[in-house]
Each structure stands twice: as C-alpha cells, then as structure tokens.
Amino acid sequence: MDILERQQGEDHGEKTKQRVVDYVVEHAGDLLGARPVVIPLSARDALSVKSLYSSQNNKGGSDEQPTLWKRSNFATLEHYLQETLTASSKIKTKILNPLGVAEGILLDCQNEIYTRKDELEIDVMTLRLLNSQTAAWEKEMQSEVLDRCRSEVRDVFAKRAQVVSKVLDQLSLIDRLRMGLGLGKTSYDNAWENANIQTISLENELNAIVGEYSDTLSSRTKTQGEATLEYLGKRPAVVGSKGAGRMIGTVSAPKFKGLREDLRSTTTTAIQTLTSRLPPDGECSDRVYSSLCRNALTSTFLCSSAIAPSTLAFLEMIDSAMGVTMSTLLFALGGLALPIGSKRVAGSYEKEWLSYATKLDSSLDIVFSDTMKRVRMQLSESIAPYSRYITAEGDWLLELQTKTESGTSTAHRLRNQTNKACDS
Known part of the structure; x- marks a missing residue:
C-alpha cells in the first residue's frame, strides 16, 4: 500500500506512517533474519514525478516536480543505495539473511521444546508419585499382612511347644x-x-490363618491396581496444549487373574509338606x-x-x-x-517345635516374596505404555534440545565470522 495514499479524503500523516514502519520492522525481522532498514516510499508520487518529467521535456518546467519528488522519499532510497549499501554490505546482507532466518526458526523450536518439557515434567512427577505410592503400599502389605501372618503362624507353633511345660505344671x-x-x-x-x-488339627489351623491373610493380600492387591488407575485417571500426557492434542501412554487396571487361587494353592502345599513330616x-x-x-x-x-x-x-x-x-x-x-x-x-x-515354625516361615517367605514380585510386575506392566512414553519423550526432547543449541551456536559463530570478514 502507498503509505502516503489519500483515502476518503484523509492524509495518513506522520503518526500513521510511523506505525506502519514499526509494524514492518517488528514482523519482517522474523522472515528476513535481521532487523530491516525500512524506507517509506510513495509510488504514486514517484509516478507523478515521472509523468511531470515527461511533460517538462515537452512543455517546460513545473514547480510541482521538486515537491512531489521530495514527498515520494525516493531521494532517500537512492542515497542509501548509492552511499550506504556497498558491495561488502550487500554480500554481508545476503549471507546474514539466511542465518537470521535459521536463528529465528531455531529459537521457535527451542521455545516449543521448553514448552513440551514443562508439560512432560507433570507426567514425570505423576509417575514418580505413583512409584512412591506403590513402594509405600508394599511396605504396608509387608507389615500389616505378611509379618502378621508369620507372627500368628509362629504363635500356633509356640502354643504347641508349651505342651510339655503345661504337663509338668499338672x-x-x-x-x-x-x-x-x-x-x-x-x-x-x-x-x-x-x-x-485340640479342637482343630494343626494343618487345618495353619491353613485357616494363612488362607485368611492370602485372601486379604489378594483383595488389597486388586484394590491397589484399581487405585493406580484411579490415581492416574486420564492424566497420560497430551501432546499439544491448544486443543489439538492426542492421548498418549494409556494405562489399564491390572487383572491379577488367578492370584488368589495360586496363592492359596502354594501356601497349602507348603503347610502340607511341613505337617506331613511332623511326628x-x-x-x-x-x-x-x-x-x-x-x-x-x-x-x-x-x-x-x-x-x-x-x-x-x-x-x-x-x-x-x-x-x-x-x-x-x-x-x-x-x-x-x-x-x-x-x-x-x-x-x-x-x-524342636519352634524349629518347625522357622521352616514354615522360610517357605511362606518364599511364597509371599514370589507373589509380591508378581504383583509388582503386573502393576508395572499396567502403566508400561505411560512410563515408556515419558522415557521416550524425555530422551527425544533432550536430543532435540542438544541439536537446536548446537545449530544456534553454529549460526552465531558464522554470523561473527561474516561480520568480521565483511567489516575488515
């Protein structure tokens, strides 16, 4: 647009012209790769000067020519091209232009990477809290279920071990x-x-105690799996924060299929193996x-x-x-x-009887340890897509950040070398 063009009978004026110049300087820099030198021109006045010049050759001079030429501002442009824009500056501009564009693109990429890293940090903290919660749950199961179970089993054997002392008292x-x-x-x-x-055999008494705690462990394990899904909800990372994102890293509730039956079976076998060897x-x-x-x-x-x-x-x-x-x-x-x-x-x-308790305790410890490993593995598998996404996304963003920083450093070095070569 001719910045001095009259529209609806109004002159744009100096203020309007300056706003246009500022806008061009601000927004053209990203595309050109350097702060541009903006010289406002009036093509209409320049064409008018050209027409008057042709008429002058035919009819003589005109007083409007100097005024129109000054108002067109082409004299400033000619002076800049002849005096300021030397061959060296032309070469410098042509070299720095793509470098500046590259620096602008790299800066936009870095800003996007930082934004994505900030979004990913929320998922990292979520996964960290989830792992911490799972570890706390394991400790709770160890103290409230497994240790209590072993303690009650040992109490049963300790009660049987006191038989001789009770006989002597009588x-x-x-x-x-x-x-x-x-x-x-x-x-x-x-x-x-x-x-x-004895109102119940030793084997049945032990099976009743261990079976009850096995059921408790199974039910609490299932509850923990459901709590994991509820804790995460639909939090898994969303790529893009402006409404056009897509869900990544979904989670699913672990089923723990057959956990109760397998735990019952292995503990019953361990108890039966020990009691069959008792005198x-x-x-x-x-x-x-x-x-x-x-x-x-x-x-x-x-x-x-x-x-x-x-x-x-x-x-x-x-x-x-x-x-x-x-x-x-x-x-x-x-x-x-x-x-x-x-x-x-x-x-x-x-x-002798307490030694039997120790043997059964060792067997139950192996069974419960294997069960907890199985539970831990299934809990981990339920959020594996989510954790894999966080790891992969973090590695990818780190790689991109390294490459963009390297590209920016290279562009700065080339800019300095160009300035030094063209200014010398």
Whole structure:
C-alpha cells in the first residue's frame, strides 16, 4: 500500500506512517533474519514525478516536480543505495539473511521444546508419585499382612511347644518321682491329654490363618491396581496444549487373574509338606514320657544313694563328717536333677517345635516374596505404555534440545565470522 495514499479524503500523516514502519520492522525481522532498514516510499508520487518529467521535456518546467519528488522519499532510497549499501554490505546482507532466518526458526523450536518439557515434567512427577505410592503400599502389605501372618503362624507353633511345660505344671512331685519307677503313666497321660486339647488339627489351623491373610493380600492387591488407575485417571500426557492434542501412554487396571487361587494353592502345599513330616502326637508323648522317666529315675537314684554314706558313717566305717557331707551332696543333686532335667526336656521339646515354625516361615517367605514380585510386575506392566512414553519423550526432547543449541551456536559463530570478514 502507498503509505502516503489519500483515502476518503484523509492524509495518513506522520503518526500513521510511523506505525506502519514499526509494524514492518517488528514482523519482517522474523522472515528476513535481521532487523530491516525500512524506507517509506510513495509510488504514486514517484509516478507523478515521472509523468511531470515527461511533460517538462515537452512543455517546460513545473514547480510541482521538486515537491512531489521530495514527498515520494525516493531521494532517500537512492542515497542509501548509492552511499550506504556497498558491495561488502550487500554480500554481508545476503549471507546474514539466511542465518537470521535459521536463528529465528531455531529459537521457535527451542521455545516449543521448553514448552513440551514443562508439560512432560507433570507426567514425570505423576509417575514418580505413583512409584512412591506403590513402594509405600508394599511396605504396608509387608507389615500389616505378611509379618502378621508369620507372627500368628509362629504363635500356633509356640502354643504347641508349651505342651510339655503345661504337663509338668499338672504333675505333682510325687507323680514325677513315681514315673522313675514306672508307676506314673496314667497321671502323665491325663496331664498330656489336658494340656494338648485340640479342637482343630494343626494343618487345618495353619491353613485357616494363612488362607485368611492370602485372601486379604489378594483383595488389597486388586484394590491397589484399581487405585493406580484411579490415581492416574486420564492424566497420560497430551501432546499439544491448544486443543489439538492426542492421548498418549494409556494405562489399564491390572487383572491379577488367578492370584488368589495360586496363592492359596502354594501356601497349602507348603503347610502340607511341613505337617506331613511332623511326628505323630502319640510318638511325641511317648518320647517325652521316656525322657521324664529317665530324669525321675536319675533323681531317685541320687536321692537313694544318699543313704549309703549315712549308713557307713553310722557304722563308723567312714568319718561321720564325710558321711554327712556326701549324703547331703547326693541328696541335693537328686533334688536338683528332677526340676533341671524336667526343664531341659521341656526346652528341648519347645526348641524342636519352634524349629518347625522357622521352616514354615522360610517357605511362606518364599511364597509371599514370589507373589509380591508378581504383583509388582503386573502393576508395572499396567502403566508400561505411560512410563515408556515419558522415557521416550524425555530422551527425544533432550536430543532435540542438544541439536537446536548446537545449530544456534553454529549460526552465531558464522554470523561473527561474516561480520568480521565483511567489516575488515
């Protein structure tokens, strides 16, 4: 548009002209790659001068020619082209022009990369929070489910391990001493039966406890999978923030198909394997009875042996002081042998049953560890597309940022070299 053109009887004026010049300088720089030198011209006045010049040659001079030529501003352009725009500056302009355009494009690319990185950072934080939440859930399952399960299983074995101690509490001193003579079997059997009253078999009791916690773990695992999907919702990254984006990195709720059944099956097998190796109740009773009989016999023998030194001292066959001392010592040993030996028998039985608890605990630990690995893997697979997108997008943006920074650096270096060569 002729910036001095009259429209609807109005002159654009200096203010309007300056606004046009400023607009061209601001927006043409991105396309030209450098700040342009804008010289406003009036093509209409220039054509008028040309027409008047032709008429002047035919009819003589005209006073309007200098005024129109000045107003067209072509004199300023001619001066710039003749005096300012040298051959060196022309070469410099032609070289810097594409460099400037390239720098502008690279700058736009960098701005877009920074915007995309800011958007991706939200997804990175989301994934980080999700992993943290999953780790916290695993710790909760470890303390509230797995550790409690193992504790209750150990309590069951500890209760069975206290049977001998309960039997000894029911037997009187006379009953224990009679066992040394083989006369206390009835009292012992009654005490064993009272101390070992079982309303449910050991295997069924363990299966009930472990099965309950297995179901709890399965249900909480499913809940965690649903919570993962609800936590993410439809957050997965959106490319483009101006309404034309597309969803990337979807998530799906893990199914945990067959988890409950598999966990029940493996724990039942572990319990059955251990309980099948346990000695029968009757065998345990007979073995403890034999140990207590030997202990009572030893105590009775020592106490009875205390009579011999006293008798020899009474018959003056040995020194009386020595006889009393030996009798007292043997009687004391006999008296101590009974409680100490009984405690040793009870401790040995308790240690044996607690060792069974340790073996089952090791088996359950393997089962639960494998289950948690399976759960962790399925939770990870459910958000794998989302996490893969975040990783790939981050790597790609980093690569683009490196390339654009390298291109910008190269353009700046070429600009400096061009300025130095053209100005020298």
